[in-house]
Amino acid sequence: MSKSLLRSLFFSGALLVSLPSFALSETGAQNLQHLQARWAEINYQLPEAQREAAFARLAGEAEAAVKAEPRSAELLIWRGIVLSTWAGAKGGLGALDLVKQARDSLEQAIGIDPKALGGSAYTSLGSLYYQVPGWPVSFGDGKKAEKLLKQALALSPDGIDPNFFYGDYLFREKRYAESAAALEKALAAPSRPGREIADGGRRKEVEVLLAKARAESKK
Template sequence: MKKSILRGLLLGGALLCSLPGFALSEAGTQSLRHLQNRWAEINYQLPEAQREAAFERLAGEAEAALKSEPNSAELLTWRGIVLSTWAGAKGGLGALDLAKQARASLEQALATDPKALDGSAYTSLGSLYYQVPGWPIGFGDDERAEGLLKQALGLNPKGIDPNYFYGDFLFRQKRYPEALGALQRALAAPPRPGREVADAGRHKEIETLLGKVRVELK
């Protein structure tokens, strides 16, 4: 398998949402905030060559946080995010193994509390299913991906991330008019307090993808 197969996974960004108002202890909430902020720094500010090692370290921190609160859907979700983004930075067979670990963590989060973080585990898992290669290489499944992304939008219809990832999915499916609408909704999403780095990075990704969609619609 070529290293580039999983390079470019966008999954980590699927869960840059607000902090939960319940379930986590104060220490758990601080851990979650750290994972969110550090993820944004690595993904949007660190040179690409340094990201794989940085995501590996962050995955270790996510695992450590879960030892204190193993049933936290929020932390399970973020472990999945970090693992999947690490997979994108790594590429190759090792990336596929990380993607499988991410899937397991996200599925566990959904089994624990599917509404945690505005249903963000649906967004991240859906993103995983359309970006990982399908059989016989991986477990990718476009039909499954769309179903999960629609569930995410059902819980968070105005969210920047579910609309962005659904727009990206639709673009890859060559459903350009639908992709345009989803991306415009993503661009119009309200800012997230404390998530300035994440929002700025995501907006750049939206604008880039919108440009590609508009070219196809000409």
């Protein structure tokens, strides 16, 4: 698995029962804000050579936050996001266990509250399904990915992340005109208060991919 394979999960076959979600405590909310802010700093501001170690440390913090509030869908989502981006920074076959842990955390979040953080678990889960290798190496599955990403868009139709990852998926499927349309929506997404670093970094990714999609669609 290359380091560029994962940027940042559909159910693995078992029936997930929706369980009651619990409101975050004040400490839990602070932990969530910290994970979001630190993830953006590592992903978009830290030199690439330093990211793997930094994500490893952040994954430990995410694990501790989830242990303190195991019924928090929001913290489970962010544990999954941190693990998946750590896997991307790590690369190689050694990252496969991390992406499986990320998938499990995101599936747990969906089982508790599918709508948490605007359906972010569906976005992250879908991005894993189209970026990781398929069987027998891992669980990658393009059809499952598209279904999950559409579920994310149903919950957050104007969000920058679901539109970006759907656009990325469509680009990889060589559906360039559809990809460009999704990426244009991502670029027009409203800013998220407190997520300025993440929004700025994501918009740069959108702009790069949108230029490629437009160029390919004209061929």
